[in-house]
Amino acid sequence: xxxxxxxxxxxxxxxxxxxxxxxxxxxxxxxxxxxxxxxxxxxxxxxxxxxxxxxxxxxxxxxxxxxxxxxxxxxxxxxxxxxxxxxxxxxxxxxxxxxxxxxxxxxxxxxxxxxxxxxxxxxxxxxxxxxxxxxxxxxxxxxxxxxxxxxxxxxxxxxxxxxxxxxxxxxxxxxxxxxxxxxxxxxx
Numbered sequence: 001x002x003x004x005x006x007x008x009x010x011x012x013x014x015x016x017x018x019x020x021x022x023x024x025x026x027x028x029x030x031x032x033x034x035x036x037x038x039x040x041x042x043x044x045x046x047x048x049x050x051x052x053x054x055x056x057x058x059x060x061x062x063x064x065x066x067x068x069x070x071x072x073x074x075x076x077x078x079x080x081x082x083x084x085x086x087x088x089x090x091x092x093x094x095x096x097x098x099x100x101x102x103x104x105x106x107x108x109x110x111x112x113x114x115x116x117x118x119x120x121x122x123x124x125x126x127x128x129x130x131x132x133x134x135x136x137x138x139x140x141x142x143x144x145x146x147x148x149x150x151x152x153x154x155x156x157x158x159x160x161x162x163x164x165x166x167x168x169x170x171x172x173x174x175x176x177x178x179x180x181x182x183x184x185x186x187x188x
Contacts, residue, residue, distance in 0.1 A: 013028070013029055013030075014026050014027070014028055015027045015028075015029050015046075015067075016048070016067060016069075018068065018071035019071075020071040020072055020073070021074075022052060022053070023050050023051060023052055023071075024050075024051040025048065025049070025050050025051075025060070025068060025071045025076065026048070026051070027046050027047060027048045027067070027068055028046070028047050028049070029046045045064075045065045046065045046067065047059060048060045048063040048076070048078075050089070060076065060087070060089070060092075061092070062076075062087045062092045062093065062094045063078050063085075063087055063094075065080070066078035066079060066080040066085060067079050067080070069084075069108045070108065070110055072110070073115070074088065074089050075087065075088060075089065076089060077097075077108070077110075077118070079105055079106070079108070081104050081105070082099050082100050082101070082103075082104060082105060083096050083097075083098070083099040083100075084096070084097045084099075084105060084108070084118070084120070084133070085097065086116075097116070097118075097133060097135065098133050098140060100122050100140075102122070102124055103122050103123050103124035103125065103128075103129075104122075104123050105120050105121065105122055105123070106120070106121050106123055107120060107121040107151055107152055107153060108120050109153045109154055109155055111155050111159045112155055112156075112159040113158070113159045114134070114159060115135070116133075116134065116135030116136075117132065117133070117134050117135075118132075118133050119131065119132050119133075119143070119153040119155070119162060119164075120133065120153070121150055121153065123149075126147075127146070127148060127149050128148075128149040128150050128151060129142055129143075129145050129150060130142070130143040130144065130145075130150040130153055130164055131143065143162070143164075144166075146166075148166045148167060148168050149166070149167045149168075150164050150165070150166050151164065151165045151166075151167070152164055152165045
């Protein structure tokens with residue numbers, strides 16, 4: 001049950017649902033960029049909640065408007081375009097784990113048996129790289145970087161193997177550019 005200040009008349013959907021120990025974490029987001037309440041500053045924002053069967057629902061303010069991608073061992077992992085954040089639920093503190101300079105990050109998978117190893121996709125539009133972030137290291141390890149598009153990474157249950165999809169640019173994509181388009185002419 002939501003507090004009385006929640007706007008139930010707004011078109012909202014529940015997203016990003018995770019279970020960690022005895023809590024359920026989820027987010028509410030306006031459907032299709034709606035602004036059903038006619039807010040002057042635009043649509044409502046994503047809000048993340050923590051639900052306990054006996055304690056009720058509370059808002060997790062430290063996550064702000066970021067998309068939650070995982071909840072585990074008392075930490076919430078969330079993303080906003082170019083950065084992955086980790087929020088300590090106990091002390092409500094947040095820090096950036098890493099950021100990329102180009103493209104956006106998505107498709108996260110956490111390595112079993114390794115607390116903060118996460119593989120992600122760095123989508124750059126015409127291609128997408130697969131990166132491995134390990135907390136404590138200074139660089140991201142790029143896995144088989146190419147002009148292909150990597151997606152849907154998944155670890156084996158023991159964390160030793162990584163699988164992903166790799167799609168190649170179509171023939172139409174390659175011929176749609178010429179050398180006069182700069183680097184786009186080298187696509188393929």
